[in-house]
Amino acid sequence: MDQTSLFAPDSPSPAYICPFDQACSYLDAAAKELKLAQGVSEILSHPRKVVTVSIPVKRDNGEIQVLAGHRVQHSDILGPYKGGIRFHPAVTLREVSALAMLMTWKCALLGIPYGGAKGGIAINPKSYSISELERISRRYISELIKDIGPSVDIPAPDMGTSAREMAWMMDTYSVNMGHAVPGVVTGKPLSIGGSLGREMATGRGVMIIVREALADRGKSLSGTRIAIQGFGNVGGAAAELLHQAGAKIIAVSTGLGGVFAENGLDISELKAYARENNRKISGFPQAKLITNPELLTLPCDVLIPAALENQITQENVNQIQANLIVEAANGPVTLEANLSLEARGVTVLPDILSNAGGVVVSYLEWVQGLSYLFWDEERVNGEMESLMVQAYRKVMHQSQTRKISPRLAAYVLGVGRVAQALNDRGLYP
Numbered sequence: 001m002d003q004t005s006l007f008a009p010d011s012p013s014p015a016y017i018c019p020f021d022q023a024c025s026y027l028d029a030a031a032k033e034l035k036l037a038q039g040v041s042e043i044l045s046h047p048r049k050v051v052t053v054s055i056p057v058k059r060d061n062g063e064i065q066v067l068a069g070h071r072v073q074h075s076d077i078l079g080p081y082k083g084g085i086r087f088h089p090a091v092t093l094r095e096v097s098a099l100a101m102l103m104t105w106k107c108a109l110l111g112i113p114y115g116g117a118k119g120g121i122a123i124n125p126k127s128y129s130i131s132e133l134e135r136i137s138r139r140y141i142s143e144l145i146k147d148i149g150p151s152v153d154i155p156a157p158d159m160g161t162s163a164r165e166m167a168w169m170m171d172t173y174s175v176n177m178g179h180a181v182p183g184v185v186t187g188k189p190l191s192i193g194g195s196l197g198r199e200m201a202t203g204r205g206v207m208i209i210v211r212e213a214l215a216d217r218g219k220s221l222s223g224t225r226i227a228i229q230g231f232g233n234v235g236g237a238a239a240e241l242l243h244q245a246g247a248k249i250i251a252v253s254t255g256l257g258g259v260f261a262e263n264g265l266d267i268s269e270l271k272a273y274a275r276e277n278n279r280k281i282s283g284f285p286q287a288k289l290i291t292n293p294e295l296l297t298l299p300c301d302v303l304i305p306a307a308l309e310n311q312i313t314q315e316n317v318n319q320i321q322a323n324l325i326v327e328a329a330n331g332p333v334t335l336e337a338n339l340s341l342e343a344r345g346v347t348v349l350p351d352i353l354s355n356a357g358g359v360v361v362s363y364l365e366w367v368q369g370l371s372y373l374f375w376d377e378e379r380v381n382g383e384m385e386s387l388m389v390q391a392y393r394k395v396m397h398q399s400q401t402r403k404i405s406p407r408l409a410a411y412v413l414g415v416g417r418v419a420q421a422l423n424d425r426g427l428y429p
Helices: 019-034 038-043 093-110 130-143 165-176 201-216 233-244 266-278 290-297 335-343 357-371 375-404 405-425
Strands: 049-058 064-075 083-085 115-121 151-156 227-228 248-254 257-260 288-290 300-304 325-326 348-350
Touching: 019 038, 019 093, 019 405, 038 151, 049 130, 064 093, 064 130, 064 300, 083 093, 083 130, 083 165, 083 357, 093 233, 093 248, 093 375, 093 405, 115 130, 115 151, 130 165, 151 165, 151 357, 201 233, 201 300, 201 325, 201 348, 201 357, 201 375, 227 233, 227 290, 233 248, 233 300, 248 266, 248 290, 257 405, 288 348, 288 357, 335 348, 357 375, 375 405
Parallel strands: 083 115, 083 151, 227 248, 227 300, 300 325, 325 348
Antiparallel strands: 049 064, 064 115, 248 257, 257 288
């Protein structure tokens, strides 16, 4: 599908892997498998609304800087838009558009009544003070105030944002509405309507998918050798929960590098070490220093890329030794690398399934906020686990029935549900 009329390329580099083009390729594959009409595919390949706003911010030194903020709303066929807001230097309109599309399929796959959206500002949060970040967050959300709301579009934290930013955004929206509106964002602090279980949700979802995939192979988490690229909110939570379940976490990494231990890392001690050393893990005792590229090629049972996109490519795919890859990050395996892995018999469980725990608990937070009835953590975790396990089993059943990869099966389920809803609703006018 030709999207050049909508978005200019992000990079002239011939080696550049465009996330939006890759997302459209997955849609094309699912549409072909489902035998969708061309018109339906065309509708689903275009975001419904693309908003770019100017964000003037006064720096602490008095200087004025104007930033660009994006919000892409891909589809609301199944319900309100849902998706994170990321503050990261690599944010582009095409990237945000791709992630919005993937969120649509993710919500549909999990049976959540949401459509996909995504937002972002191309900044490095570490280059701004807390007061500057507050001004940026508040101005950004005020510029989008006509395009968001608890029944319209519900933002959430993403890379570079957290409960702190969500609190500022919720307050800004509420002040403009004249009353508290806790349902306008999810991932908030507990004090203003956040949900128990949200902090560990994405990592817990990853753990559940790994557990279910191993069970299908007649194995358990106990003693399973796992390497995790990423030790932040997702990778760190997954490492902790998998370690508690008996898995042997042989390596983890951050953007500054990682650590490896043949007999497994003590994740509790590693987390404590990171807290005491400004998130650095490279000097952790009884562990060998390792680079991010080296981590990906370690001999292990399960590889979990939980950092950035495009980490497993044609350049390193032949060095991958794991026979099960669980995508905790968005798009860590490129389209070409995925085809190579499938040809070798390596199972890749896609991001729209594996990292869906976060959006599931965001949905549960939204439900609690609308009802003003809040649950204990055990119930939240139980509801999330039920949805994750159901989705995994549906994907694997579809994969086996159609004799297609788990990735294509997940897209067939997600795209198929949205396409069916589109056909049932009809085309206006």
